[in-house]
Structures are given as C-alpha cells and as structure tokens.
Amino acid sequence: MPQNYVPIFLFIALIGVLLPVTLLAAKLVRPDNPSKAKLMPYECGIDPIDSARGRYTVRYYIVAILFVVFDVETIFLFPWAVKFKALGAFGLLEMLIFLLILVVGYIWIWKKGALEWV
Amino acid sequence: MLDYITSYLKSDLTPGAAGNVLWAFVYILLIFLGLSVAVIAMNWLERKILAHMQVRLGPMRVGPHGLLQPVADALKLLIKEDIMPAEADKVVFWMAPLFVVMTAFTVFIVVPFGPTHAVTDMNIGVLFMLGVSSLSVLGIVMAGWASNSHYPLIGALRSSAQMVSYEIAMGLAVISAVLMSSLNQAGTGTLSMIGLVQAQQAQHTWFVFKFFPLGLIAFVIFAIAMVAETNRAPFDLPEAESELTAGFHTEYSGFRWSLFFLAEYSAMIAVSSIAVTLWLGGWMRPFPTWLSGETWDLVFSLFPGLTFIFLAVFAFVGVVRMPKHPYFRIQTMGLAGFGAVLGLIGLVLFAPPVRDRIQDIYWFSVKVAVSMYMYIWYRGTFPRYRFDQLMKVGWKILLPVGIGVLILTAIAGVWL
Numbered sequence: 001m002p003q004n005y006v007p008i009f010l011f012i013a014l015i016g017v018l019l020p021v022t023l024l025a026a027k028l029v030r031p032d033n034p035s036k037a038k039l040m041p042y043e044c045g046i047d048p049i050d051s052a053r054g055r056y057t058v059r060y061y062i063v064a065i066l067f068v069v070f071d072v073e074t075i076f077l078f079p080w081a082v083k084f085k086a087l088g089a090f091g092l093l094e095m096l097i098f099l100l101i102l103v104v105g106y107i108w109i110w111k112k113g114a115l116e117w118v
Numbered sequence: 119m120l121d122y123i124t125s126y127l128k129s130d131l132t133p134g135a136a137g138n139v140l141w142a143f144v145y146i147l148l149i150f151l152g153l154s155v156a157v158i159a160m161n162w163l164e165r166k167i168l169a170h171m172q173v174r175l176g177p178m179r180v181g182p183h184g185l186l187q188p189v190a191d192a193l194k195l196l197i198k199e200d201i202m203p204a205e206a207d208k209v210v211f212w213m214a215p216l217f218v219v220m221t222a223f224t225v226f227i228v229v230p231f232g233p234t235h236a237v238t239d240m241n242i243g244v245l246f247m248l249g250v251s252s253l254s255v256l257g258i259v260m261a262g263w264a265s266n267s268h269y270p271l272i273g274a275l276r277s278s279a280q281m282v283s284y285e286i287a288m289g290l291a292v293i294s295a296v297l298m299s300s301l302n303q304a305g306t307g308t309l310s311m312i313g314l315v316q317a318q319q320a321q322h323t324w325f326v327f328k329f330f331p332l333g334l335i336a337f338v339i340f341a342i343a344m345v346a347e348t349n350r351a352p353f354d355l356p357e358a359e360s361e362l363t364a365g366f367h368t369e370y371s372g373f374r375w376s377l378f379f380l381a382e383y384s385a386m387i388a389v390s391s392i393a394v395t396l397w398l399g400g401w402m403r404p405f406p407t408w409l410s411g412e413t414w415d416l417v418f419s420l421f422p423g424l425t426f427i428f429l430a431v432f433a434f435v436g437v438v439r440m441p442k443h444p445y446f447r448i449q450t451m452g453l454a455g456f457g458a459v460l461g462l463i464g465l466v467l468f469a470p471p472v473r474d475r476i477q478d479i480y481w482f483s484v485k486v487a488v489s490m491y492m493y494i495w496y497r498g499t500f501p502r503y504r505f506d507q508l509m510k511v512g513w514k515i516l517l518p519v520g521i522g523v524l525i526l527t528a529i530a531g532v533w534l
Contacts, residue, residue: 003137041267074289086305
C-alpha cells in the first residue's frame with residue numbers, strides 16, 4: 001500500500017510552505033529595532049560570564065546511552081507483539097529469554113548506580 | 119475531474135488508502151483548522167479552569183468572560199518584535215520552531231477520528247507515531263543549542279533527558295496494547311491505528327479493561343509517560359520558570375515563541391489521541407454491546423447536538439447573569455451571539471444525515487477532551503517534581519512495571 005505514505009509528504013510540504021510564509025508575513029507587521037543589550041543572551045539582567053556551550057554533567061550522556069539500549073529493545077518487541085498469538089507459547093518463551101538478558105543488564109546498571117541522579 | 123472528487127465519497131477508505139491526493143489535502147487542511155481552533159480553545163479553557171481551581175476569575179476583560187483573549191494574544195504575538203540573539207546559530211535558531219511544529223502536527227496524519235476519517239492508515243501507524251513524536255526531542259535540542267545561552271541549553275538537556283527516559287515506558291505500554299490486538303482467530307495483530315480500534319471493536323472491550331487490571335496499568339503508564347513527554351506539569355522541569363526562566367525557548371520571542379506554544383499544545387492533543395486510540399476505544403461510543411439496539415443508538419446519536427445545546431444554554435445563563443450596565447452591553451450581545459451560534463450548530467447536529475456522520479468524530483473528540491481536561495487538572499493539583507525524582511520515577515518505577523505488565527499480558531494472552 002505505497003499510496004498510504006503519499007499524504008506524509010503532502011503534509012510536510014504544506015507545513016514547510018505555510019510556516020515560513022507566516023513567519024515572513026509576521027516580519028512585515030512587526031517592529032524591528034535591535035540594540036546591543038537586546039541581542040545579548042538572556043540571563044535575568046546579568047551579563048553572561050562565559051560561553052554557554054561549556055561543560056555539563058555526564059549523566060545526560062549516560063541517560064542517552066541507556067535510552068538507545070532500551071528503545072532498540074522496544075523496537076525488537078514490536079514484530080513479536082504483532083504475531084504474538086500466532087507464535088503462541090514458543091514465541092513467548094523466546095521473548096522471555098530476550099527480556100531476561102535485558103533485565104539482567106537492567107539490574108546491573110541499577111547496581112552500578114547509573115540510574116542514580118545525585 | 120468531478121468524478122475524481124466524488125468517487126472517493128462512495129468508497130469506504132481513507133484518502134490515503136484510496137490514493138486520492140485531493141481528499142487527502144482537504145483532510146489535512148481540516149486537521150490544520152481543527153487543531154488551530156482546538157489550541158485556541160485550549161488556551162482559553164486552561165486559563166479559565168486553572169483560575170477557577172485557584173478561586174480566581176481568569177481572563178475577564180477581552181470579550182465576554184475573556185473569550186477573545188486568545189485572539190488578542192495571537193495578534194499581540196504577531197506584532198511583537200522578534201529578537202534573535204547576536205551569538206545565536208542563525209540557521210538552526212530559525213529552523214528549530216518549524217521542526218518542532220512539523221513533528222507535533224505530522225502525528226495527526228495517522229490519528230483515526232473514525233473508520234474512514236483519517237488522512238491515511240499506514241500498516242505501521244503506531245511505529246510511525248512513536249518515531250515522529252520522538253523526533254520532537256531533536257527540535258528542542260536544536261532550539262536550546264542554537265540559542266547559545268545558559269538557560270536554554272540546560273532546559274533543552276533536561277527536556278531531552280526527560281523525554282527519552284519516558285519514551286521507553288511509553289513504548290512498553292504501547293507494545294502491550296499491540297499485543298492485545300493480536301488476540302483474534304488469525305492470531306495476528308496490527309500496528310495500524312484504525313486496525314487497533316477495530317480490534318477493540320471485535321473483542322467487545324476497550325483495551326483499558328482487557329485482562330483487568332493489566333490493561334489499566336499499561337494505560338496508566340502511558341498516561342504518566344505522555345504527560346512527561348509533553349513537558350507538562352507536574353513534569354514541567356525543563357520550563358521550570360523559577361530556575362530556568364522558560365527552558366529551551368527562553369531566547370525566543372514573538373511569533374517564533376508562539377510556534378513552540380502551538381507545538382506544545384498540539385503535541386498534547388496528539389498523545390491524548392494516541393492514548394484514546396490504543397486504550398479508550400477510539401471512535402467507539404460508550405457501551406456498544408451492553409446498551410446496543412436501535413433505541414440506544416438513537417439516544418447516543420443525539421449526544422453531539424445535546425452537547426452544543428448545553429453549551430449554548432451555559433452561554434445564555436452567562437448572558438442573564440451579565441451586569442445590567444450600559445458598559446457591558448456589547449459584551450452581553452457578543453455572548454448572546456456566541457450562544458446562538460453554538461445552539462445553531464447543536465440544531466444542525468440533530469439532523470439525521472449529519473448526526474450519523476459526526477458520531478465517530480464526536481466520541482473521539484470527547485475522549486480527547488477529557489484527557490486534555492486531565493492535563494489541566496494535573497497542573498492545578500500536583501507540585502513539580504525534582505529532577506532526580508523524575509528520573510527515579512521514569513527508570514526505576516515505570517520501566518520495570520512496564521516490562522512486568524508486558525510479560526503478564528503475554529502470559530495471560532497465551533493461556534487465557
């Protein structure tokens with residue numbers, strides 16, 4: 001059913017046209033008189049000290065890595081879920097083994113403290 | 119040409135499946151229009167409901183009971199100066215709001231408002247919806263990074279960490295719904311959104327009541343995760359105004375900011391419609407088997423008209439209670455006109471041909487509206503989470519519970 005996917009491109013094209021047009025239309029009616037202070041990064045009235053793109057906590061990276069592992073896992077579960085009843089007890093057992101490996105990894109990262117946020 | 123237009127009306131397909139680009143275009147425009155109206159209405163309702171929860175009145179000045187407030191706000195945002203920080207990454211800064219709006223809107227392409235009332239019905243609808251809605255993280259990171267300022271960057275990082283954490287729980291909950299859809303003779307489920315509602319129709323139940331309480335738990339996991347996904351209270355840390363000003367869109371102003379606003383509200387409506395489709399029976403009316411038969415069909419088909427009549431009566435009560443002072447004359451007349459329009463729509467919805475066509479869309483919208491009300495209710499009730507608490511809920515509670523529910527549902531599905 002490839003024709004089912006045509007509206008996606010139609011949709012994206014429509015948004016891709018409509019939004020820039022409204023943005024440009026807004027440009028015609030709005031005032032535009034920037035000043036140096038106005039264009040500074042907003043820090044509640046205080047001059048920013050260093051570059052914003054400095055270092056931040058490593059936990060965000062850990063969350064991202066863990067997310068990849070578990071999200072790929074959910075994607076692997078989808079085909080099984082669709083054919084679930086047809087595969088029956090055998091498919092369930094296979095999936096339980098897959099989930100068991102994952103749960104072992106989950107317990108390990110929990111023990112390692114990767115899920116702690118302080 | 120005329121045949122091309124009318125041939126679709128005779129078929130029982132979605133415009134996408136019929137391959138009719140023109141009708142797909144019409145549907146898309148209708149969705150745009152409906153979404154804009156819904157966001158405007160949501161804006162007013164949220165302020166009003168929240169205000170009444172806090173024993174305030176909310177907007178009262180612009181129009182009767184502040185009904186024109188969203189319009190006034192939109193105009194204000196349109197003529198406001200649009201500031202782009204000097205150090206910002208111009209191209210990415212420009213693209214980020216467009217990207218966020220695009221992802222928030224594109225989800226609606228697979229949302230089934232009725233058996234044929236969807237733009238298209240892909241056989242991977244659920245996967246498409248999960249994928250597209252998770253792309254909005256990218257837009258938020260783009261906005262935060264491009265601003266080149268401290269608050270937006272921290273807000274974007276928090277936002278993305280929160281969204282990816284809750285996405286896993288969301289995916290697991292969705293899988294248990296897909297699993298339930300495969301409990302039929304053929305033993306094959308479906309990932310198409312329309313197919314999932316039809317599966318609920320065939321099994322004579324909403325998936326939220328399936329294998330009680332397993333379906334309910336999966337639904338609750340999804341309901342919590344969807345609030346976190348859309349960065350709403352009590353999970354609105356990325357926009358915690360007391361610490362981060364406004365989170366990832368601190369540097370945005372004017373019309374660009376309003377695009378983020380639009381995206382946030384349409385994302386809320388999108389995830390609510392997904393929850394309704396997967397667990398709350400989509401377009402099905404309440405009690406389709408228990409209260410079946412011609413009489414009950416008639417009673418339930420009167421609901422759309424009655425709702426609008428009720429709202430009209432509500433408006434007229436407001437008219438009667440308006441202060442009797444020359445200063446309020448225009449406002450009173452405006453409210454009376456609004457009530458009259460609502461009443462007229464209600465009367466039109468009583469007409470049998472309209473009544474039958476509007477049914478599915480009405481029940482779907484009502485379920486989504488209830489879910490939207492819950493969003494406002496959460497915001498009025500729950501205090502904000504701390505970030506470590508948020509991560510704890512996502513990773514240590516929702517994830518194991520999600521896996522557990524999935525396994526139990528599978529076991530119940532095989533042996534029950």
